[in-house]
Amino acid sequence: MSGVGRQYGVLAEYDTPADAIAAAEKVRDAGYTQWDVHTPFPVHGMDEAMGLKNSRVGWFTFCGGMTGFFGGNLMIWFMNSFDYGIVVGGKPLYSPLFAFPVSYEMTILFSAFGSLLGMLFLNRLPRLHHPLLKNKRFGSVTHDKFYVVIECADPKYSEEETHSLLEESGSTHLEVVKE
């Protein structure tokens, strides 16, 4: 598997978000699974058009937040009550009340890390190399063009059918991307 010259997928370019959405609906209905739409900004309604489920980032945030809150309380209990308790003003060595502000901040801190790292994990980023990024034309994806890419790895992929599906969807440019 040298990878040189192997095909990665077909790239179809669109000029407007409405065209890209219409194309995405067609590809979704045709039953493809290994495909994606690339856009300069999140297009409203594209998730439905692609048939994507709700993102799972929230679970990472939740786990981060729980870790932060209970970790914070545990830390304060350990430091101020268990390991080296110092009585100040006759107040209890540990109370969830005075432990709250710090635990609250730690909840937010860990949730924020959970959200960002969870997003990167779900997106399998960072990634230093991507076949699409070598493509000259694909550079406009961060400028003003919209792309539908169907990978050759898709079980439904066939050179003829996939090409004609994308052509019919109103693509302004069609190109095979090499691995």
Added chain:
Amino acid sequence: MEAAKQTSVTVAPAPRELEREPLVLNNRSLGWISDRICGIVEDKAPTWWWVSFIISLPTAMICFLMIGYLISTGVGVWGLNHPIAWGWAIVNFVWWIGIGHAGTLISAILFLLRQKWRTSINRAAEAMTIFAVMCAGIFPAIHVGRIWFAWWLFPLPNSNGPIWPQFRSPLLWDVFAVSTYFTVSLLFWYMGLIPDLATIRDRCKSVYKKFFYGLFALGWTGSNRHWSNYEKAYLLLAGLSTPLVLSVHSIVSFDFAVSQLPGWHTTIFPPYFVAGAVFSGFGMVLTLMVPLRSIFKLEDIITVRHIELMCKVILTTGSIVGYAYGMEVFIAWYGGNPYEAYAFQNRAFGPYWWAYWIMISCNVLSPQFFWFKKIRSNMLYVFILSIFVNIGMWFERFVIVVTSLHRDYLPSNWGYYSPTHVDILTYVGTFGLFMALFLLFIRFLPLIAISEVKGVTPQADPHHPLGGAKEGKH
């Protein structure tokens, strides 16, 4: 369904006066937006940039020289003395951290409130937040006296037992609040930058630039599967930053409010501090954005409407602050505590009367000019008033810190605080640091969130004719 298919509904176009002013003027295309914003980074640095940078850098050095002098000599080089043990350091800390709050308000709270106009200003405001918090963080670290022990603030094992930090103290809550605030703001800012770094990466001609921007863009391809997770994470971060920003200045206010000192011991402090923080932060955003939009010809993206809306936020928060001042005075009288009453009478008519009245005129009176549309849409007036807001908020913190401390219960515990040249130069130096960082930011990073601004144009809306919507579909 059948009936719906048969009836054709004709929707009359909305009357002109009901149409909203567009967020990007002159119907600019998607490509124009990235060209204009990336152009700032790609073009040669203008002369004014070099001039400002060459001024800012040595000014920043002054700050570090003064800190070096403070550490090597001792806190005696500051104007602190009994009974005023908190002087400019704490005033500057609260002032800088307050400025940061506008960035988070714009990026998080306005996002949750679906205020789309935030997209034009959020990037620069978030950068301002990060740099302001950096300037703020310097002061509590250096005001501890024996600075080489500042690490005792953090829950790190040490050789004294270990004696751990005292979590009952609001000063320690502050350590956690401020460091969390800085970290989360940085994460939020960086996440927003990822798609825009990819934009610059895709436009770069130089191999080195392409490599570095590409490295930080993390291999972003604008994939919708990625956008889906990205948008969710962005929403969650906005949802997390909102309670965070409200908690940070609340906790800063606890530094005062949890003490027993007349003038500090007030339950009104948390909301009053947060409103004041947003007020001063928007002042700083306007001080920075009003010149930038005309220098970089960004008037189509940061429109007069944007400036007007920010002025309205200043008017609102300024009035809340004014209400809080009034309420403080009222409670001081109504509460019947003679010490409390004295503290407030002394603020307005005691030896620091000048600071109190500068505060009132800058914070309560000057924003009232923003009731007038003529003033809100005149950039010169907006710029001048925004500076008044900054000055006023600095004096607010000065009044709270110094006037509450300078007369204790016994006249033998009375004093008058004046800053030394070290106090003044350290503060001036933080401006150099802030400006140097901000100048580097506008030079190397997109100053406006490119992908977000694109997203609020009609060209980005698949249901708008400009977004390619065809009649009868969608």
